[in-house]
Amino acid sequence: MPARQRRVAELINVDKLVISKMTPRDLDEVLEIERQSYPTPWSRNAFHSELTANLYAHYFTARIDGMLVGYFGMWVFFDEAHITNIAVNPKFRRQGIGEQMLRFAFRKARELGATKMTLEVRFSNYGAQNLYRKLGFQDRGIRKGYYSDTNEDAIIMWKDDLSPDSPQEDEVKWMM
Numbered sequence: 743m744p745a746r747q748r749r750v751a752e753l754i755n756v757d758k759l760v761i762s763k764m765t766p767r768d769l770d771e772v773l774e775i776e777r778q779s780y781p782t783p784w785s786r787n788a789f790h791s792e793l794t795a796n797l798y799a800h801y802f803t804a805r806i807d808g809m810l811v812g813y814f815g816m817w818v819f820f821d822e823a824h825i826t827n828i829a830v831n832p833k834f835r836r837q838g839i840g841e842q843m844l845r846f847a848f849r850k851a852r853e854l855g856a857t858k859m860t861l862e863v864r865f866s867n868y869g870a871q872n873l874y875r876k877l878g879f880q881d882r883g884i885r886k887g888y889y890s891d892t893n894e895d896a897i898i899m900w901k902d903d904l905s906p907d908s909p910q911e912d913e914v915k916w917m918m
């Protein structure tokens with residue numbers, strides 16, 4: 743269904759999405775979305791150490807007209823990429839931003855040598871599970887009680903092929 747026919751909090755032009763490397767300067771805005779998105783948000787220190795001390799970590803912001811609308815991060819070890827965090831400002835959800843960020847993640851992970859991608863998702867997080875399944879992730883297992891805040895299980899998902907759906911996909915200008 744086109745975004746304009748769906749109930750979204752605020753319509754935005756997703757064609758103007760710009761994805762860039764996250765830096766510590768982005769963290770005030772990132773933390774605002776993080777707190778609105780998770781029952782147990784990551785701390786500033788957690789993000790900061792990912793950005794500055796983890797050689798395997800790659801974090802990105804998504805902005806429209808300069809405004810932060812989402813972000814995501816992944817670890818890439820050899821041929822595997824692991825999504826660690828992905829969130830979209832609640833005001834701008836269901837307009838394709840999460841999907842665009844993940845498609846960018848596939849491309850970036852490929853550039854870094856990965857051939858497959860994994861992530862964990864809360865058992866009750868149907869919206870995110872739908873997004874991942876739409877983009878080709880499959881359920882491959884359960885981690886019992888993985889989320890210590892609620893003792894909820896995680897579904898482990900994998901995507902085995904990070905190739906673009908179409909040759910045009912790689913031509914989208916995501917980076918500034």
Ligand SMILES: CC(C)(COP(=O)(O)OP(=O)(O)OC[C@H]1O[C@@H](n2cnc3c(N)ncnc32)[C@H](O)[C@@H]1OP(=O)(O)O)[C@@H](O)C(=O)NCCC(=O)NCCS
Pocket residue numbers: 743779780828829830831834835836837838839840841842862863864867868869870872873874876
């Ligand atoms: C999950 C999240 C990143 C999705 O971002 P988004 O920009 O709203 O997602 P998109 O608009 O790109 O959605 C793409 C597809 O995902 C699925 N989807 C996304 N949100 C959904 C929802 N709430 N309910 C059902 N399906 C949903 C749909 O299949 C959608 O395709 P469609 O629009 O053609 O129906 C966002 O909801 C979010 O930030 N949630 C809080 C943080 C979180 O849970 N992160 C995931 C941790 S594992």
